[in-house]
Amino acid sequence: MRRHEYPGPMALCAMQSLASRTFPTAGYRHIGDLTWNQCLSADGADECPTALWSQGECTLAWGRLETPGTLMLQVDPGHPELADEVLARAGRTARGPLGIDVAETEPHLIAALERRGYPRTPDGPFMACLGRALTDLPDIPRLPDGYTIRTQNDDADVAGRAAAHRAAFGSPRITTERHARMRNTWPYRSAYDLVVASPSDDVVAYCQGWYDEANGTGVCEPVGTYRDRRRLGLARAVCTAVLHAFADAGGRRQGPPALTPTPRSGPAGPRLTAARPAATICRWMIDGWMWMDVDDALIGHWSSTPFDHGAMEASELAFLGDGWGWSAWFHVYALCVTRFRWRCPAPGVLELRAKWTVEGTPGEGSGSAAFGSMEPARQVDEVTRHHYDLGPAAPMPGAEALTAVSFVEAVEFCHQYARGPKEIRPEEDPTHLVVPYATNRAVAPLP
Template sequence: MQGLAQRVTATHPGLVNSDASYGELAWNWGRAHATESHAWRRRLWFADNDLVAWGWAQLPRQVRRRDGSTHDITGAYLAYQVDPDHAGLVDEVIDWFDGVASGVERTVLPCADDEFGLRRWAAHGYSEDQSALDDWTQLNERDLTDIAEPVLPHGFRFRTAAEAGAEAVVRAHVDAWPRSVYTVEAYEDLRQTAPYREDLHVLVEAPDGTMACSAIMWLDEVNRTAEFEPVGTHPDFRRRGLATAMLLHGMRLARAAGATHMTVACLGAEGRPAARELYYGVGFRMLARDVPLVKPADRA
């Protein structure tokens, strides 16, 4: 699946579906397979021994949060990728998803530039998800030729995951994303994914020892590109320039590791500007966006 992501990135970067990039696959698999894989269904399509399409359906399930509360997910979501040279397989992917997720609401995030795919999803009864008009995602990119010097406030310092340790790494993520179900066990699983590197997992430590923000970078050596995912800042340390400094520091580390290009995804709606403005402020610009689609539970 990551190999297909690399091939599509090399030839059609605007068609890398949300949740189907090289780094996103590692992040989603590593952090969740121990607790959520019972609700996953996967299908692979091959041509001459090459993977040319895949579907990863996440079915209804109950998620237990770190505070002991639970959240019921009643619909199904599909992550998928189809090789543009085998675009017609999207119909098989859709039929498969409709089969494994029949009877529940189904959502999917195809790329806005995938005109053929969008027509096929519409033909199968999917329409724009009006409830997700503020939740579409854009992919941003920049090259790594000119990167400003990162500047941290007095007393703050950069750390790597190896220096911070697992407990602090997980706490940094959960502080930034309070609804996350991330655990030390999930992080240990994440560390086993092939592209994970502790030296490309960066944090900013506050003077009191709190890990104020953090980001993981996923290096695709084939395409010499790296991806930030996820990026988060503790609520008590926002609007101090820490994330900006961390992103600049991270891009310098990625460049030293061999990357010439960087990507990061964020919410793109006009009313959700915070992350977009952060990334634009360090030189990123939009490359592509997705289109939230939905099919009601009562539609065959």
């Protein structure tokens, strides 16, 4: 398996291959949806860093940082482990809070977000994906006298279509130049991008359709009408015309994502007969603390035991790649485990923010950080800073040097820790059953 890094919004065809293979059963990204986003972001060639995971010629996952503050991603449900890699990579690249929109048909992504403790925004869902079969379509509704549905015939229509979008959404993003560029990007076809012309032949409404021949699905996105031409049935008529165009091409299904805002996020779009909710989309928010740099060399297990000659106690550290981790201090009669977040704001500097502490007694004969009994978890909020150095260190004179991390300021009463296994999972945290990692989302973000 290989990971490819791109400085800007590239790798469109590779991303579309995954979307075509999994749509609509796993997620809501359609090949046309990706073209739409690509053309919106193409002006900032270095503003949308993208990573793509592939095996041979097969795309398995991708993640793209969109400005401002959005992570777009898609992961093949047959490779759910890549969701953690996509999120970890975003954590090392972004420099602020991010929003992530995930459909309920992507349980592997939801599981990864919950496993990492990322909070689900409470006032969702934000969108409903509507879909229907392309059989038994209703007739195209009759338009008011003088209005017609047609394709875009010349440069004036292209400019009018872009202006209609700006007027409908109150956004300047779709310029004539961007819309013209979109018309030259696969899988755009003018037969599915229909407009409604007024009696004076001005574009006053439109429905942009995208069709995927490989899976026989089409989507309608976006759809808009000038405010002063609403409630005339224009959007319903042009959307129905696009559905007929999909069906004429051999299409089997429309949507998702005919994305309709829920009541919390805005007015609903045109209602189409027999459209059924296919999925809802919820938003997950990730605050800025965990998007600081982490030192990959710290990720994994560390133990003070090789350096604790004659001591009756020892400490362990564990750093996860997503900015969470835990520490453990234990002796024969007591065990204390602290769940923390970590980051490295500068080379050789580690910041720890303690969030939960669990105390108890160690398991009989365990010899490591495993509870025999424990007290209820306590929520805490304490930040400490530690300067560190990575390199070989001998536990005693004449002993073989070990890979170690040495701290100027002690962590859990110890200054030196020997490297343990680098592979690490949240389930190895002795407190993961008491304070599940999904509980991390209850922790308030760093002010």
